[in-house]
Amino acid sequence: MSFLEPLFLVGLLALAVPPLIHLMNRRKAVKVPFPALRLLHESNKRTAQSIKVRQWLLMAARILGLLLLVLAMAKPFVLSEQGIAADERLPTANVIVLDDSASMHQGNDWKNALSAAQDHIDKARPWDELALLTTSGRALDVDRLSDKHTAIEQALAELQASELQGHTLKTLQDAASVLKSSELPQRKITLITDASHIAGEINTQKTLDPVLGARTELLMTGGDNPTAHPENLAITQVHYEQDSTDATQWKITASVKNTSKKPFNNIELRLLFGEDILTAGRIETIGAGEETEHTFMHKQETQLTTTARVELVSQDLYPLDDTHHFIFRTRARINALLVNGETSSIADEDEMFFLSRALNPGRSTTEGIIPQIITQERLIKEDLAKFDAVILANVPRLSQGTASKLERYVKSGGGLLFFAGDQIDINAYNSTLKGFLPKPLRAVKEFATREDPDAPVKVTRFGTIDPKHPIFRAFSLPGGETLQSAEVFSTMLFDPTATPDSRTILFFKDNSPALLEKQVEKGRVLFFATSADMEWTSLPIRSAYVPLMQRAVQYLARRSSNLGEKDSRTGQVLQLEVGGLAKERVVINGPLGRDDTRERFVLEPQDGLVQFRPIHAGAYEVWAESDQKDKGTRLEDLNFAVNVPLEESQLERMPEQELRKWLQDQEHAKQGDEASQGTDRTMERRVNIWPKLLFFFTLLLLAETILGTRRTLAQKVFGHSDMDDNQAA
Amino acid sequence: MDHHKEHIMSSEASTQNHQHYLDPSTLEALGSMQIRARALADGIIAGLHRSPHKGGSVEFAEYKEYSPGQDIRHIDWKVFAKSDRLVVKQFEDETNLRIYLLMDGSGSMDYISEDAPITKLRYSAFLASTLAYLFLRQGDAVGALSFDEDVKQYLPASTRSSHLEDLFFMFDQLQSSKKTNMNSALRTIAERAKPRSLLILFSDMLDANDEILNFISVLRSRKFEVALFHIMDQAELDLPFEGLTQFEGLEGEDGLLVDPDDLRVQYQELMQQHIRTISAACERGDVEYVRCTTNEPIEETALKFLRGRI
16 A cells, blocks of 8 residues: 555554543543532442443543544555546546447347447546547437437437448547547547457558557447357348249349358248248358359349349247348340341451440350340331340441331330441431431441551540440449540540430540430430441450440440349449439338338439439339429339448457557557566556545544434433433423 | 421422512621511511411311410411411410420531531521511420530420520521531430421431431321421432532541542432432431422421411
8 A cells, every 4th residue: 555645644643642631531520529429429329330431432532533543644546457546537528439330230249339428428527538439430419529428328218229230440539539629638538349340440550540549448238248150141142043944933032141150950930922921941051261152043024123132941049140132034135136236257246246245245145134036027026025235236328117116116215236337328327317316427437457557556546435424334443444545446426516306425546426315305316426246446345345335235225224133232322223213212111010110311413323322221212303293103123132241240349458458559559668578657556445445434423423413412412311301300 | 197298399380489589698798697587587478468378277266366464475377478467376275386406516517518608507596586586476395405516516396485595596696616416416306306396407417317317207106296397408319510620528538639520420319319208218217308408498498398387
């Protein structure tokens, strides 16, 4: 034990005072003659023992009380880990970083987290400033430091664990930024977490830069005996395809991963369409850390678009990844009619060779873009209504009948794509197709032949794109620059006169149009100013060719960026291309079937695109609304599903000591060995003993008062006196 | 006749009459014992006038109206006090009452507390003087005996008016000494007094033990009429002292250093028990018992006794 004010120990000399006073009082006793001494002696004999005990107790209480008072004034303390450092006594700005990621749904972790946060707030002193941040990044009104603790308590009471991925490291740095705004002398970050998947974050980003610049405190939510390796199964993905031999049979395959350290046996799953259980399945065993697939077979004879899910029958510790939502639609494929203007027996010289493979690389006949190639002679006979898009590549000319058929097709909502070529009769095109060509054709311009050795300097290349156009949004991603690397040997020139409802969405380097678009009533027409094959351009062998062609066809078929086919996760910013389907307003509702967590996004399309961030897992439906119509239009084809992030399924907890050490390393920049090895007295964790001493001193004071109070005084205060009795007698 | 009456005047009644009585502390200033006794007697007589106690009888046959010239010693003053009529007692038997006043001169009787007007001994003296005056005036024979550890002085009973001077002198000169021997005094008076005498004992009874109390009862059986004035100082009842005190005895007892607050309750219980013992003994022995404190007016104390005899 040590003392903060040891000089006060001199007061121990005062312990001699009570005995001295007692001795002095004896000498100062008043002498009084009294006749009834016999009775006094008798009384004294009867009470001597109790008087002696009381007097000894009184003396002991006075001496002990003085001792406690002197010691308390000397401020004794002991060093202990349970103690408080000098710094901690100062007013503190404290940001609470609360892990509300999806993994907090496991067991009692969320309940423990709320309880820990509430306890922490209760212990805060009125002059401490608090703020609350969540690792999911959800905005709260209490993300700024304030001494109004009730606001944080209220926010906490309304908070639920999210279905989002947690970003603990980023949130810690946000917390450090918040603390910089405080003027209080002490700063602290309190992290409340289950420490799941945080090891992964730390492995990716070893240290925080800049450092936190504040003390850290860690509160784990796993309870007294947290399970380091929680047992968990997760449905990671679901995909479906039509059976190649029977178009009514569908294979729906679910991938199930065992994220724990021990195997799982007899795993039961089931497939639901809406709320109806269609079929069940079983996986015999999944080893630790392994992933297995299970395929459901489903017969679907009619066209259908519906919400669906695969779920584990028995939910485990972490239920959110036991269900995977998806949209099942039988019309996932795009039927494209390719009209070949120049057939060839030599494969790579065929006009449609590259295009057909770009549209359907896997040669699937059941999903994606299913091209059907015909010659132009058959075009007049084809039922164009079966097709989502019609592509004409280097077709020389069209009869009026065929032109009219194509015009009707486009006006009723179809998509039409023209590729230029050496076969095209410019006058015929301008004559028969002038109603829906984006611009009248002018002439072919040849920059170089393929064999020309100077071709690399003579050719033109693709230039600027309209980055907001749905076709070209993908080209902001890595790989998009290969478009500009393609060589263009010849191009079709267009009449420069402006044409209503037409626009250029891709230019050549010389600013001549490379890809034009025209809206024709409900449909769209694209005209590509170079060929679909290698004759006029090297684009077909560039990596940009495949996505460009696919996106162009998807755009014509109004299926672009359909989220239904994508694996979307909560917390991601999703983009939905609504194109011409919704012009004024898009309303997104979901998750369907859950009343507790309904979300509703009301969005205005910007360039045919809406952007939003769902935070709950489930199926969502899309509506188009306008002021002209009372009722919205359901856009079933745009319905989509969102699932919880796969990262949250990794429930393995980082050991507390390890995490604590890592946090401490992030507190301050290293300042040299001397500073780290020196003992900072302000950081000594002291347990002050003097408050307890003062408490006992107070008790002794009370005891001394009770023991030392004269009976006559007590009787005066509380009435009734024995003297009154005597007088009455 | 049941003479045991316990006369303990209530403080309320005492207050009502105080205004008519002499403050005991002023008695010393009055001069001789005769003057004091007379003054006290006047107050007593006046008190008797106001007394609700009427009637009663003594050993006489009848009353006769007083005629001027008759011996005024036979006037029944009690009747006069009650009815303002001067009447003369006609005795069946012309035997006068003999009264002996027994004065305790022990050391404890010389005690006076801070709030008391006079010592217990002086109080006894004044009280005895007054009674002697009244009794002699009505024709009774009065004697006295003072004692401490021995019998100090004895005056036989007499009705002569000059005997009153002797009595006053004796009472005025009363001194206390350390020890007392009440037993010896009572035996002495039992031998000397004639039967049917009234023995009035003035004492604080602090030394009274069972033997003494029994003997008092025995006196009654010997045809003596006994009355006890139990005279106390209020401080002896209350033990009002504060702070560490060295108590010293008045009769040579060992002293005691103690904080009175520590044993006050116990002491008061013992004192009350002592009083009850004495009172019970008097009741058993058919002894008239009057308890008083020195700050009560002497007239009141006397009236307590006299009213019961009317």
